[in-house]
Amino acid sequence: MNPLLRFSFGASLGRVVLRPGEDPFALYEPLQTEAHRWYLAEGDGSAGFGWADLPLRSCDDVLEAAGWLRSFEAVVQVGIGGSALGNLMLHQALLGDTVNERGPLRFYLADNPDPAKVREIWDRVKDRRTALVGVSKSGSTAETTSQFLWFKEQMECRIDGPVGDRILLVTDPAEGVFRAYVNQTGCRSLPIPSDVGGRYSVLSPSGLLSAAALGVDVEALLCGAREMRSFLRGCSDRRINPALRLAALHRYHERQGRPMAVFFPYSSRLERFAEWYAQLWAESLGKGGQGTTPIRALGAIDQHSQVQLYVDGPDDKFATFLHVGGEEDLLLPQVVDEPLRGLSYLGGRGLGEMLSREARATAAALASRGRPLVWIDMERLDARSLGQLVYFYEVLTAMVGRMMDLNPFDQPGVEQGKRYTYGLMGRKGFEEHAVEAQEWFARIDGETLEGPLGEDAEVTE
């Protein structure tokens, strides 16, 4: 009967000194209430709210396709943004970093149209029996479709039989180039429901397929998400619903002049979770001149990188510590003799115990400086608890957006860059954008300085 997640808000206001009974959130009460009503009403039917019911969807199709993928020796998945970050997050959190060195199935995510990375992936798979998975909601994402074309052609040159037998596309059920390809070739496919945007798609086949193929218990993941869904829907009291509480805090700190939201998990397996959160947060909430910038940290590593700044730099951040329990500890040997006696305080302690105390020590150091933070305890890291955490952050992000009076499901600010790219790539209909992009770039490039010369440069001194 333990909760898997527990939220501590005691230092969340930072340096504010309150009189007894004073509530800095009185201002936000109507917004919290309205945000919860809106969540219960499925966003009043607004486009992009389909993520909220993904935990109720059957994953039988995912499990069947995952079984098929496991009949290969390797998988290359092409995808970017919401079609990649969730995959990497699930794999690292639940399978670790070395899954390719251990398991029978090798998995490579071609998430960037970078020739060096693409060539490196191809070199790893070209001599193996390989499946190609393409993930793009729209089916037109330039970075993804280009890599799809490239890998497909390489495979066609090396295999007998139709390449379509090795392709699976995860895309919109009805629209786009990928769906047309499925319809014409009859290759395998899975749907990303139409009303689910990329950054909210990790609990759809977009995020689940590769995880299931590599051995993640996706049913437990969805079960955790369902638990969190029931809990957050059922709890409309803004004082005891942690998502409503945290949403108000984020809004409060943005207004207090703290433009950064640090996410600081204490587990190497949650480094990619911080990346996933950063996309969800930035793309949902950074619009119309508003929005806090997500900062990805990792404990204990960033104690030796970012904590100096967090403790002693400007008071411009609101931090979320995520502490993870439940891992079997590794005990350190007793240290008695020289020359290592200076380390005797470590003897008999555990590595996990140390990590845990470092998290407390760092949070205490921030609190003692009046820096605001919340603390989340995760009873253990497994598929079910991760499902809870994922769904909690999706609801939190959506509700913060609602409280900011913006649409957390669109991304209007990326359109100009896309048009400029199409223009510079010579796509028909985008000629004017090419001219505009070149004019802007000429201004950037207008004033240059050069570093040391290459080739014949002499190194003196």
Add this chain to the structure above:
Amino acid sequence: MNPLLRFSFGASLGRVVLRPGEDPFALYEPLQTEAHRWYLAEGDGSAGFGWADLPLRSCDDVLEAAGWLRSFEAVVQVGIGGSALGNLMLHQALLGDTVNERGPLRFYLADNPDPAKVREIWDRVKDRRTALVGVSKSGSTAETTSQFLWFKEQMECRIDGPVGDRILLVTDPAEGVFRAYVNQTGCRSLPIPSDVGGRYSVLSPSGLLSAAALGVDVEALLCGAREMRSFLRGCSDRRINPALRLAALHRYHERQGRPMAVFFPYSSRLERFAEWYAQLWAESLGKGGQGTTPIRALGAIDQHSQVQLYVDGPDDKFATFLHVGGEEDLLLPQVVDEPLRGLSYLGGRGLGEMLSREARATAAALASRGRPLVWIDMERLDARSLGQLVYFYEVLTAMVGRMMDLNPFDQPGVEQGKRYTYGLMGRKGFEEHAVEAQEWFARIDGETLEGPLGEDAEVTE
């Protein structure tokens, strides 16, 4: 005779509208001049300036030790912060992400006292002939020495003969527990010069050893660093020295209310470089209530994650785009027929060409919104050009710190957290700190909310 690095400043001021001849940097001219004088004077003898001459140091000892490491099947390196980030940066940039799947020598960096990660590493190496490398300047870093003790004990249980034959420590030449261990056991060691701090140590044996063992041309890396050193020392004109120019810009934007410094490389091989930069920047400059927060981005991936916020959120960032050339391109096939005809604009183009144009398009989109940025062109990514870039950022960071009138080589803000950790771990002499940390943590923990219950929780709906 091409320069390997080229700096474009044309959009660096953002939305500022200047009258002809107006120079927003007039204010910074005396500071720039003084910072350059200080750099030439080796920091006026201040502690921690030893990094500046590392490129002049012979790396014969590193090459010899690297040869010895290559006689093993696997290497576990324990280290954190400046004893880890530089290693990962060099490996990824110059060898790619899959070096463990390809090469004869497996390398694992135990950079976090996280039991799950440590156990995963041990499982990969326990049946191999493995060397243990410990990297800690002070020889007392708790996260590093604890993992050293743990791995050493595991190895002692599994091998015949003295474990010291498989240990190499990289540490201060004279002081600390690691040095005492070297002196007593006679195991191998390499020095981190006394006047070099962790985050400035990548061009010392701390960063070079593992890179050399895995096949990085560390002599070319140091050659590039020497070239940049000569160039930046020889060029005292603040108008043509790009480090002086960029230092003033960073200071200017901090004063203009832009608290974030985005580093946005367009190469998957520079993701870890952004992490390395983030430590250098944050720990050197975040102190006394000053300092901008480094933001690690990656092109093109963060176009689908952070660019919405950068373009359409608050105008609170100063961005550095790093464009990398020289990679052999991968050509896309012509697309003529349905159903893929919607992708015909990609036919005959290259993946690298697309990545390059996306970088331009994204920079142009930011510039068109009046967001300030600089653009660095890297002719190609190899050991020599990376050596130039590393040394450039070290000098830049140090000079920005000098212009901020702070010491860029200390980290006073992390001491309290360390004392709290020692206290919570029961180390003698830190009892009062334990009490203080517990008091602060009790305040954090004072007000809690619980998520959905685990174990018997029922999923309704």
